[in-house]
Amino acid sequence: MLWLYLHFPHLVLDHIRRSGEHVSALVIVEGSGQKVVQACPTAKDLGVRDDMRLKTAISLVPELSIIRADQQQEARILEDQARWLYRYAAHIVLVPPNGLLAEIGSLQRLYGGLSAVWRTLEEVLHERQLTAWMGTGHTPLAARLTARNGVGERTSDTARILQTLSKMPLLAAEFDGRTCIRLQRLGLNTLGEVFSLPPKEMARRLSPETLAYIQKIRGSRPDPQAPWQPPHHFRQQADFVQDIEQSQGLLFPLRRMLSELESDLCWRQQDTDCLLLELQHRHTEPTRLRIRTSGPEHRAEPFLSLVSLRLEQQPLKAPVMSLRLIVKRFLGREAPFKQDLLGENQDLNEAWHTLASRLQARLGDNAMKQLSPRADHRPEWAWSASQVRRTNRVTTTATNQLPCRPLWLLQGPQPLTETPKVWFTGPERISGGWWDGQRVHRDYYVAQLDNGQLAWVFRDIREGWFIHGWFG
């Protein structure tokens, strides 16, 4: 087995730099806000060092942007990295706070050798603007140690790896503090010297745990690793150094997130029709926006235009600290409808979905209505309006059997204020609704009013005359 370890020396910095505008100098401080944990290259040029006190850093760089380290955030960012790595390797292990382990022995044949795997990953890292130190090893711990110390090589030769490890100083081998001191007192300086100790002696004089650690590095004791499983939903978050006040400013990070969603969906071979955007504010409840497309979609461009439409409609209620994109609903992708040979037939189905989603995004879900008849004798109950659904159900109604009805139905009956000029057909008695309390008992007539309108009028049981529709 061959393991590859990816060590991200400043993962949070990389993440923040990706999701936002260019900021001058940026540091991550520890939870209590006393000490700098990571400093970006710009800050380092200005003299800020890791483990420096924050006050010192601020006096060096007054316009320093500060992010507080958050374990949950780090874990989330690490998981984001695992998600893209999963496209290249199957067996992945998360090593919090900033490492990923991948089994690559089985990938060599797929990619055509170790150097091809290495190169592929380097390209991806570069594309994602991530800094990572890579190292290979015949055991997980060997890979980890070489990577974290920046001495990783692209080799699958166990002897060579052991040789590299042997030269490693004790401090770099990540023993716990007490063990390290005891080993140094024994006069040992490199890992190689520890390796050459007889195991029994080591277990007796140090501790069984230390022996197990050494054996796991060398590979003489199994070190099983539980593989990471990718989640069944898509979730991405962009954190901003400075709060974003204009909704236009959200579009840049959104574009990147949506293109990431697109590649994720492509890779899953699935579509989605519902995006959830969560805008986190500093003091108020997060804004949740649900963006629906009317049909399955996976491309970033239509999503982006829908989101920007929605953001135009809905101004931000407070500055935005971070933006989260969640997709939970995945739909199987249908094979795309091909254009005809000459490429002339536009795909009407797709055009329909585009139009409907645009209209719904701007006007709201309820603005578009589709009409359907209902089996009821009472005119106001004989129809219904429903949300638009593109189903090609076939309505087989014998059209001749339907009674004559006006094309316009008034919202509610209007009192008849004049005597109609001419009376035509009638009466047609409609009586019903005793079963649900909406009693209707009317005689309907067709009559023409003075101004030429052809009206559908009725006389109620309570002796009132009303207009209920126009023959438009």
Next chain:
Amino acid sequence: MSELLNTLMQDARVWQGHKHNKTTQPAEPTGFQALDNQLGGLGWPRGALSECLLDTPGIGELTLLMPLMQRLSQAGKTVFWLNPPHTPYAPALIREGIDLNQIIMIHTEDKGDFLWTLENCLRSPVTGLVMAWPKKLEAREIRRLQLAAEAGSNVCVLFRERHYAEQNSPAALRLELEPDDQQSLKVNVLKRRGSWPGQRCSLAMAHRASLLHHEAPRIVQGPWPTMAR
């Protein structure tokens, strides 16, 4: 005649009213032979605005569009009703043979949304017909709609009040609609592309309420003591 005009005439570069050029604009027949004849055998122009100017609904204005709506909905084209004044009554539409799957009713809150929606519908290839009931439109807004209509190739009919007949409008076809005593619809062509306006015709619309001309009113005479209110 001035010399300049003479030269222009000789080069045949002056359009003279008596020469009717057959327009080749795409159009949909209205389904009413009499009206088609008055419109030069064309009908509703596609990729342009049409206006129907009328005082009140209920004079047969929808029946005028029924043949077109039937044809388009059965051909799988969508028919949009934008801000209709009343509810299009589904049982009546079915009776007219219209595929309700293709009928979409949209209500907008303000004029900005209205224009935006109309433009989007006009530009989409799924649209066959857009019927819109605008409240009050300025000339430049109609111009904007006209440009959007040209981008697509569907029929767009705006229903406006009759007093707008005096105002000019960039619409390609303008019809003034009036009812008459025989439940027919009098159509007065105010403007059409490629020829002179002023044609009039009367379309029988009595069938919309299943009435026939020659038939006497089939009303059951009853006591009407309280009818006159």
